[in-house]
Amino acid sequence: MxxxxxxxxxxxxxxxxxxxxxxxxxxxxxxxxxxxxxxxxxxxxxxxxxKNKEDLLLQVLKESFRKSHEQVMETVEPLRTFDEKLMKHIENINRVPVDNPDFYAVMLNFLGQTINNPEINGIIAKFFGNLRSYISQYIQDGIEVGRLQPEKAKHLSALTVALGMGIGMQWIVDPESFDIVDIEESYKEMIESYILLKE
Structure with missing residues (x-):
């Protein structure tokens, strides 16, 4: 190094x-x-x-997203099958609020700025785009090996991210409302039920 x-x-x-x-x-x-x-x-x-305070804040946002991406790459990329990758990715998304609560604190602070700040909006849009794009890569693998129906693939990446981050934001705001570890199985079951994995 x-x-x-x-x-x-x-x-x-x-x-x-x-x-x-x-x-x-x-x-x-x-x-x-x-x-x-x-x-x-x-x-x-x-x-x-x-350059200024805004430049520094943008670097913080980029760094926060970089660390999140690295975690996914380290744990998901080595896996072989579509099913394993999707389930491991769901585990990663669901555990961010517990393992790295500062990520959500930073994200929630910046989300309010996206309407009036095109640069922040661009960085967050790129982050979400990268997440969806990465999931789409192994979704394509699932289609090719016949484990996933093409019509279910269209919105799967957006749904996976939305459900996971929605759970995370709710828990960060109100951690007493549900058990974040316990909800992971339900999260997986909802996605599995939606895509109707082929045996």
Whole structure:
């Protein structure tokens, strides 16, 4: 693994501190001063590495999505069959709120900005697009080997993401409303029932 230079270390330090500020204070309530205090660096260092506060916030969003994507690639990609990949992907999506609650805190903070900020909208749209596209790759495998009916494949990637993230957002907002671990089986059953897996 290549050794990180000081620039990358500093940038990562600032990005992590910004994420922490978003989680603790919220997107609209934090300042560059708050970030510099959290990162234990001067505001000058922040402006040296990032054009402005918005540039920094966009980097936080990109980094959050990058980590989520890496987790999926590490656990889903090595599997061989369509069924295994789909079920493992569902497990991954369902466990994000527990394993990485900051992801949802960041996501919820940024979602409110998508209407008025085309750049944030573009990053989030790309994230959802990448998720759907990745699922679509192994959906195609399922069709080719005869495990999935083509008419059920059309919206499967969007439905898988929507159901998983909807569960996650509900649980982050109200964790007492249901057991996030327990609901995973129901999530899988709903998708399996929808696609009518061929034996």
């Amino acid at each position: 290549p050794k990180l230079g000081m620039e990358e270390i500093r940038k990562d330090q600032v990005i992590k501190a910004t994420e922490r500020c978003i989680v603790e204070k919220g997107y609209s309530n934090m300042s560059v001063k708050d970030i510099s205090a959290m990162a234990k660096v001067s505001t000058g260092i922040i402006y040296h590495y990032f």
